[in-house]
Amino acid sequence: MKRIIYLLLLLPSIAFAQNYSLKKLASGTNTSMRGLSVLSDSIAWISGSGGYVGKTLNGGKTWEWMQPKGYEKLDFRDIQAFDNLKAIVVNAGSPAYILSTIDGGKTWREAYKNTDSAIFLDGMDFWDAQQGIIFGDPIKNKMQLLKTTDGGLTWQDISANLKQELSVGEAGFAASGTTIRTGQGGRVWVASGGSKSKIYFSNNYGYKWKVYDCPIIQGESSTGPFSIAFYDARNGIAVGGNYLKDKENTNNVVVTKNGGKTWEKPLRPVLGYRSAVEYFNNKICFATGSSGTDYSLDGGNTWINISTQNFNALQKAKKGSLVLLTGNKGNIYQLIW
Numbered sequence: 001m002k003r004i005i006y007l008l009l010l011l012p013s014i015a016f017a018q019n020y021s022l023k024k025l026a027s028g029t030n031t032s033m034r035g036l037s038v039l040s041d042s043i044a045w046i047s048g049s050g051g052y053v054g055k056t057l058n059g060g061k062t063w064e065w066m067q068p069k070g071y072e073k074l075d076f077r078d079i080q081a082f083d084n085l086k087a088i089v090v091n092a093g094s095p096a097y098i099l100s101t102i103d104g105g106k107t108w109r110e111a112y113k114n115t116d117s118a119i120f121l122d123g124m125d126f127w128d129a130q131q132g133i134i135f136g137d138p139i140k141n142k143m144q145l146l147k148t149t150d151g152g153l154t155w156q157d158i159s160a161n162l163k164q165e166l167s168v169g170e171a172g173f174a175a176s177g178t179t180i181r182t183g184q185g186g187r188v189w190v191a192s193g194g195s196k197s198k199i200y201f202s203n204n205y206g207y208k209w210k211v212y213d214c215p216i217i218q219g220e221s222s223t224g225p226f227s228i229a230f231y232d233a234r235n236g237i238a239v240g241g242n243y244l245k246d247k248e249n250t251n252n253v254v255v256t257k258n259g260g261k262t263w264e265k266p267l268r269p270v271l272g273y274r275s276a277v278e279y280f281n282n283k284i285c286f287a288t289g290s291s292g293t294d295y296s297l298d299g300g301n302t303w304i305n306i307s308t309q310n311f312n313a314l315q316k317a318k319k320g321s322l323v324l325l326t327g328n329k330g331n332i333y334q335l336i337w
Contacts, residue, residue, distance in 0.1 A: 020295075020306050021336040022325070025060040029330030034176050034275075035079035035089065036313040041320035046332065047076035047089050053105060057084055059322055060334055068099055068108040078124045078177030080132065080152075088152045090134060092174045094119045098134070100152045112146065112155045119144065122172035123180040125188070133206055135180050135190050137172055141165035143190070147206055162200065162209045169195030173240070175226040175275035176313040183230055189260055191238060193224015199238075199260040212260050216240055217251040226289070231279040234259050237300040239287045241273035246291040248272060253287070255300045268302040270294040276314045280323075286335070288314040288325055309333075 033054075035047030046054045051072035054063045074091040081087040088100045088111075096119040098112035118139045126132035130151050136144035143162050146155040171194045172179050179191040186205040192198045197218040202209045216238055217223045226240035234257055241252030253270050254263035272291035279285050285296040292308040311327040314335070323335035 019337070022307060022309070023334040023336055024331070025324075025334055026054075026063050026332040027330050029054070029065060031330055032075075032312065032328045033326035033330070033332070034077045034174065034312045036176070036315045036324060036326050037079050037081035037087070038315045038317045038322055038324050039081055039083065039319065040317050041322045043081070043084050044317075044322070044324055045079050045081040045087050046324075046326050047079040048326075048330075049075045051076065053079065053087070053089060054332075055084075055087075055105060060324065060332060063332070064105070066105045068101075068105075071097065071099065071108070077122070077174040080124055080126055082129060082151075086151075088124070088132075090121050090124050090177075092120060092122070096121050096136070098146075098152070098155060111152055120171075120174070121146075122174040123177040125177075125180050125182040127182045127186065127188075127205065131205060133180065133182065133188055135172060138166040138170070141168075143172075143192075143200070145206060158206055161202075161207055164200075164209070164211050166192065166198075167196040169221065170198070171221075173224065173226045173275075175243070178227040178229065178276055178313075179225060181228055181230050183233060185233075187230075187233060187259075189228060189230060189236070191225040191228045193218060193226070193240065194221050195219060197224045199228075201260055212262070214238060214254065214260075215251075215263050216254050217242065226273070226275040227277045227287075229277045229279050229285070230259075231282050231299070235282070235299060236260055237277050237279075237285060237287075238263065239270060239274035239277040239289075241289075243273050243275070243290065246273035246289065253277075253300070253303070266296075266301045266303065268304075270303045271305040271308075275312055278314055278316055280316050280337075286314055286316075286323070288312075293325070 031048035031052040033048035121136040197214040225238040230236040274289035
């Protein structure tokens with residue numbers, strides 16, 4: 001009887017999969033793209049290795065590629081776009097740079113530079129057009145935290161606000177720029193992995209922090225949460241795994257219903273390692289990674305695999321229905337759903 005009930009529960013998922021398809025939009029540019037910012041059904045920005053930044057103004061039909069002069073060797077792991085003219089990019093590795101443009105990418109301004117050999121920025125998110133936050137791997141056991149209150153023109157080091165030191169071997173992942181998420185009322189969540197997996201949470205714009213355990217796979221430098229998403233103040237999902245064993249799905253997705261304080265395993269997990277997860281609404285969620293893409297129709301409790309194609313990032317338009325996936329070798333796809 002339990003098996004029959006379970007199969008009946010999966011029927012809506014199976015029906016939905018029949019309406020799913022991936023549409024190729026672009027490929028061939030020599031860049032691995034992990035930064036993705038989809039604003040509307042028309043405007044989206046992406047960023048990647050080789051100093052590449054891409055922009056579309058027609059929903060992905062055509063793309064304009066650019067390489068900020070003097071920064072052609074950087075790996076831009078995250079990007080935040082505000083409209084067709086303004087965007088901010090962050091690179092991984094040392095030196096660390098934050099660049100911004102207000103003319104659609106024609107010119108770029110260096111807003112931040114850090115030459116410390118240990119600096120490694122992992123991800124960025126914004127509460128609004130003026131206030132944003134970036135986190136990076138620990139230096140002397142202290143997570144690196146940067147904050148802007150002027151739309152990215154300047155950045156202040158607020159690392160001292162987080163009192164708890166990170167464990168040896170604990171760090172972040174810059175897989176898709178989504179191990180940091182902001183929410184209404186000054187909320188922000190940061191996920192760490194490696195030797196230990198934690199959720200660092202602030203409800204006042206990064207001024208004070210709380211720390212929670214995240215029971216996803218951990219213990220090795222290649223394991224942990226590689227992406228988190230929160231639908232609201234309580235409901236969230238963390239996905240990841242072991243990127244060196246990307247077809248394994250042992251404890252690589254957990255869900256929370258209390259803002260990250262505690263986490264539980266879903267009834268049916270994603271198929272393998274995942275580096276990006278997104279809520280489309282309170283029930284429909286998608287996750288993607290190097291070994292494929294999955295979806296859920298029940299807020300992350302059960303997952304169905306719909307592709308084994310390699311992708312790094314996935315995002316739905318903030319205002320609209322356009323969904324883009326980006327990967328290696330300049331591959332950009334649209335999810336038709």
